[in-house]
Amino acid sequence: MSGTDEQASGGQEAGENGFAPSRRTLLVLGAAAASTVVTVRPALAQTAGSVLNCEIPVPGPQAGGQYIATDGSLVAPGTTGAAPPLARPLRGEEVKALLRTGTVPAGTDPTSAQAYANYIRRLQAGMSGFTCYASLQMPR
Secondary structure: OOHHHHHHOOOOOOOOOOOOOOHHHHHHHHHHHHHHHHHHHHHHHHHHHHHHHOEEOOOOHHHOOOEEOOOOOEEOOOOOOOEOOOOOOEEHHHHHHHHHHOOOOOOOOHHHHHHHHHHHHOOOOOOOOHHHHHHHHOOO
16 A cells, blocks of 8 residues: 555555545445446447337247238238238337337328237247337336
């Protein structure tokens, strides 16, 4: 310990009256905390951005061309009132808008969009797009 550190702690060893950190120790801890904040913030921003860019296929590849009923279940092609599968997956941003505000994704009609929203709400672990959907449900 330096002379200044000994004077600050009254010349006592750490074991006599508990731990008395030196100024150097406090500075090192402060620097570590500051670098952690600088490191974590961009990671959180990147995570939020990647969630909005994730994709949910409607229906997933396991459905093989099936249509989506208004309740979100998968039905055979040609079923009355069923929506055809989407040609492209929906991005997280579109899904978020669809589920929260009812905004219809480009290229779909409102009835089909409601069927797609119900399909997405029925996603379960192991299904394509579930991780994206679960990430969108987490509060920010």
